Amino acid sequence: MRNFNFNNFTDIRFGTDQIEAHLHDVLASYGQNVLLVYGGGSIKKNGLYERVMHQLPDLNVFELGGIAPNPKVTSIEAGQKMTKAHNIDVILSIGGGSVIDASKLIASAHYYDGKPWDLVLNTKIRQTLKQLPVVDILTLAATGSEMNKNSVISNPETHQKLGTSGPNSPVVSFLDPTLTYSVSKWQTAAGSIDILSHLTEQYFDQAENTDVQDGMMEGLMRTVIKWAPVALNEPDNYDARANLMWSSTMALNGLVRTGKENGWTVHGIEHELSAYYDVTHGMGLGVLTPRWMRFALNAQTEAKFARYGRNVWHLVGSDVAVAQAAIQATYDWIKALQAPTTLTALGIESNENFAVMAQSAVTLKHLDKVAYVPMTSDDVVALYQASMTTVGFE
Amino acid sequence: MRNFNFNNFTDIRFGTDQIEAHLHDVLASYGQNVLLVYGGGSIKKNGLYERVMHQLPDLNVFELGGIAPNPKVTSIEAGQKMTKAHNIDVILSIGGGSVIDASKLIASAHYYDGKPWDLVLNTKIRQTLKQLPVVDILTLAATGSEMNKNSVISNPETHQKLGTSGPNSPVVSFLDPTLTYSVSKWQTAAGSIDILSHLTEQYFDQAENTDVQDGMMEGLMRTVIKWAPVALNEPDNYDARANLMWSSTMALNGLVRTGKENGWTVHGIEHELSAYYDVTHGMGLGVLTPRWMRFALNAQTEAKFARYGRNVWHLVGSDVAVAQAAIQATYDWIKALQAPTTLTALGIESNENFAVMAQSAVTLKHLDKVAYVPMTSDDVVALYQASMTTVGFE
Known part of the structure; x- marks a missing residue:
C-alpha cells in the first residue's frame, strides 16, 4: 500500500424528502444569488424544477440551462459570464455528471479573468484560485462527480476531451434515488x-x-x-x-x-x-x-x-x-x-x-x-x- | 436502504514520513499552544516523543500523559483544567483509541465550565459547544477514533462506561503503519x-x-x-x-x-x-x-x-x-x-x-x-x- 492523503468534505443528504428539509437553508447559508445550472430541460418536464423553485422564493435564482452530455467549454464560458455579471454566491447544479462537472469548472472560472479552457490545460492555475460553493441535486448515477473534485470537459474546436481537478468537491450533494426513476x-x-x-x-x-x-x-x-x-x-x-x-x-x-x-x-x-x-x-x-x-x-x-x-x-x-x-x-x-x-x-x-x-x-x-x-x-x-x-x- | 446524512471532515495523512512532512505546519495553523495528550509513556521509550518534539521547537507544548485504556473521566477533568489554564489552541493526541477518545472529550470540555461527565450523560449540551481542534498520531489500529466523533469514557465511581459523540472528528489524523510495529x-x-x-x-x-x-x-x-x-x-x-x-x-x-x-x-x-x-x-x-x-x-x-x-x-x-x-x-x-x-x-x-x-x-x-x-x-x-x-x- 502506497502513502496517500485523503479527505473529502462533501456533505451528503441521501434519500427522499431531503430537498424539502434542507435545500433552502443550505443555499441561503452561502448568500442570496444562486446560479441554477441544468441540462436539456428534462427537469422542467418532470416537475423537479418546480419542486426546487418552490423551496427558494426568497433567493435570486439565475438560470443556465442547456449543458450538454460531454459538456462543452462554451457552456463554461457562458457560466463564467453569468457568475460575474450577477455576483453569484452559490451554484445549484441539477443533473448528472455532465452538469455537475460543468458547474465545478464554472465555480473556478468565476475567479479567473481568462478563458476557462486555460484552467483545463493548466491545473496549477486552477489550484491557486478560489471556487464558488457548488450544491448539487443528482439525477443520474454514474460519474461520482457529486463527491469529487473532477470534471471532464470537451473542446470541439480542438477535438479534445480532458479531465481537470479543482480545489474543492461540491459542498453539499442531495442524492434522492427517486429522481432517477425516470432515467x-x-x-x-x-x-x-x-x-x-x-x-x-x-x-x-x-x-x-x-x-x-x-x-x-x-x-x-x-x-x-x-x-x-x-x-x-x-x-x-x-x-x-x-x-x-x-x-x-x-x-x-x-x-x-x-x-x-x-x-x-x-x-x-x-x-x-x-x-x-x-x-x-x-x-x-x-x-x-x-x-x-x-x-x-x-x-x-x-x-x-x-x-x-x-x-x-x-x-x-x-x-x-x-x-x-x-x-x-x-x-x-x-x-x-x-x-x-x-x-x-x-x-x-x-x-x-x-x-x-x-x-x-x-x-x-x-x-x-x-x-x-x-x-x-x-x-x-x-x-x-x-x-x-x-x-x-x- | 434508509435515508441518511453523511459527512466526514477528517484529513488523513497515511504512510511513512508524513509527520516530518506535515505535522508542524498542521499544528501551527491552529496556534502556538499545544496540549500533547498521550498514554502510559511508551512514546517516550520508543522514540516517537522525541521524533514529534523535534518537529515543534517553536510551539508551546504542554503535556498530559497517563491516559489509561478505558479512559477515565478523571483524565478528562485534568485535561479540561490544562486547556483552560494554558489557553490551548490545538490538542495533539498520540496513541490509540483511548487517548484519542479522551482528547475529543477534553476538546469539548474546554468550552464547558461544569464537570465533563455532564457532557457524557447529556449529548445535547455537548453538541451546542465548540470543540478544540484535535490532531492525532495513531499508534494502534482498533477503534476508528481517528476518523469519527465518538468517545467511550469510563466512570469508576458509578461503574459506567458510556459512549458520547461530539460535534467534530479529528481535523487531521496521521496514520503511519510503522508506528504499530511495536504493538x-x-x-x-x-x-x-x-x-x-x-x-x-x-x-x-x-x-x-x-x-x-x-x-x-x-x-x-x-x-x-x-x-x-x-x-x-x-x-x-x-x-x-x-x-x-x-x-x-x-x-x-x-x-x-x-x-x-x-x-x-x-x-x-x-x-x-x-x-x-x-x-x-x-x-x-x-x-x-x-x-x-x-x-x-x-x-x-x-x-x-x-x-x-x-x-x-x-x-x-x-x-x-x-x-x-x-x-x-x-x-x-x-x-x-x-x-x-x-x-x-x-x-x-x-x-x-x-x-x-x-x-x-x-x-x-x-x-x-x-x-x-x-x-x-x-x-x-x-x-x-x-x-x-x-x-x-x-
Whole structure:
C-alpha cells in the first residue's frame, strides 16, 4: 500500500424528502444569488424544477440551462459570464455528471479573468484560485462527480476531451434515488457500466496488498452487477436506484483509490471515442472494457483477474479458467443490459481515425508508461479494431 | 436502504514520513499552544516523543500523559483544567483509541465550565459547544477514533462506561503503519477483533438491501481476517499493519453505517465487562461475539449469516450449513490469534455480577427493542454464562 492523503468534505443528504428539509437553508447559508445550472430541460418536464423553485422564493435564482452530455467549454464560458455579471454566491447544479462537472469548472472560472479552457490545460492555475460553493441535486448515477473534485470537459474546436481537478468537491450533494426513476434504460445501462468501469480502472493496478481498497471495490462491483438489471426492468425500484446511486458515489469519491497507483487505461481510450464521435461515454466503456481485459490478461496479471472472478463473479476453478470466465461474464453482463457490444453498433463504421486517436490516448494518459499493462499506440489501434466485431465473445 | 446524512471532515495523512512532512505546519495553523495528550509513556521509550518534539521547537507544548485504556473521566477533568489554564489552541493526541477518545472529550470540555461527565450523560449540551481542534498520531489500529466523533469514557465511581459523540472528528489524523510495529501480540489481536466486531455489529442489521455497505464491509472483514495473523507473526510487516490500520479507520468512520439501522448489540454487552472487570475491550468482544452469533442465528437471520459465510469466509453449501460453519470459523480465527476464548480465561471466575450487568446493558442499549435480534436481560445473562466455557465450540 502506497502513502496517500485523503479527505473529502462533501456533505451528503441521501434519500427522499431531503430537498424539502434542507435545500433552502443550505443555499441561503452561502448568500442570496444562486446560479441554477441544468441540462436539456428534462427537469422542467418532470416537475423537479418546480419542486426546487418552490423551496427558494426568497433567493435570486439565475438560470443556465442547456449543458450538454460531454459538456462543452462554451457552456463554461457562458457560466463564467453569468457568475460575474450577477455576483453569484452559490451554484445549484441539477443533473448528472455532465452538469455537475460543468458547474465545478464554472465555480473556478468565476475567479479567473481568462478563458476557462486555460484552467483545463493548466491545473496549477486552477489550484491557486478560489471556487464558488457548488450544491448539487443528482439525477443520474454514474460519474461520482457529486463527491469529487473532477470534471471532464470537451473542446470541439480542438477535438479534445480532458479531465481537470479543482480545489474543492461540491459542498453539499442531495442524492434522492427517486429522481432517477425516470432515467431511460439506455442511460441507466450506460451509467451502470460507467460505475463498473470506474471500479475496474482502480482495481487492476500495479500497487500490491491493497486489500482494504480491493475488498471494498469487490463489494461495490457486486452491487452494481446485481442491481443494474433490476433497475432496467423495474425503473421505480427504490433499492435498485439507491444501491446504484450510492455505489456510484463510493466508486469515485477518492476512498477506493487510496494507496493505489491509479494509472487508468480504458477511460483514456474511450475519451477519444467521445471526442471524435460523441458516443455515450458509458457505452463506449462497455464496448472497450472486455476487450481491454483480454489484452491485459497475462501470466503476471492472471492472479488478479482470478481474484476478480472469485470475489466479484463467484466463479470457481483454476486461476486461468476463472480469469477467462470473469472476462466473458463482464461482456455478458454488459450485453444483458441491452448495451451495444461493438463500435459498429455505436455508429462507428470506419477505422479512419483510430491511429490518431490511439496516439492521442497514449500521449495524454502515458499509457505506454503508467498503465496496469502498458500499451503502445499500436496496441490501442488493435483494441479499437477488436471492438468492431463480436469475434471472440459470441 | 434508509435515508441518511453523511459527512466526514477528517484529513488523513497515511504512510511513512508524513509527520516530518506535515505535522508542524498542521499544528501551527491552529496556534502556538499545544496540549500533547498521550498514554502510559511508551512514546517516550520508543522514540516517537522525541521524533514529534523535534518537529515543534517553536510551539508551546504542554503535556498530559497517563491516559489509561478505558479512559477515565478523571483524565478528562485534568485535561479540561490544562486547556483552560494554558489557553490551548490545538490538542495533539498520540496513541490509540483511548487517548484519542479522551482528547475529543477534553476538546469539548474546554468550552464547558461544569464537570465533563455532564457532557457524557447529556449529548445535547455537548453538541451546542465548540470543540478544540484535535490532531492525532495513531499508534494502534482498533477503534476508528481517528476518523469519527465518538468517545467511550469510563466512570469508576458509578461503574459506567458510556459512549458520547461530539460535534467534530479529528481535523487531521496521521496514520503511519510503522508506528504499530511495536504493538504487542496481545494488543494486535485485541485490536483486530475489535475491528471485526465493529463490522459485524453494523453488518447484522434489520435494514434490507444495503448491498453497498454490506459489500464494502465484507471486503473489510476479509482484509482483517487475512492480515491479523500475519501481523502477529511478522510484527514489522508493513502491508499487514497498513491493511489493519486503514480497515480499522474505514470500519468506523461512518461510511459503512450509512443507510443502516445501527442497533449494536455485542459492544453494549462487552462494555459491562470492561466497566466491572476492566478487561481488554477487544478480548471481551472476542469471547462474546461467537456466542452472540449462535444466539442470533435463527430462521429469519439464516440468510444473512449464510451471506457472511459465503462472501467473507468463502464457504459453500446450504444456508444453514454455511451459517453455522461461519460462526465456527469466527471462533477459530479468534482462537488462532491466541486470544482468550472464555470469560474464565479473562479472569472472570464468578457469575455474581451477570444479572446486574445484563440489566444495565439492556437498559442502556435498548437491546430488547432495537437490536438485530432483541435480547432480554435473561438472554444476556445466558450469553455471559455460555461464555464461561468452550462448550459448543471445541
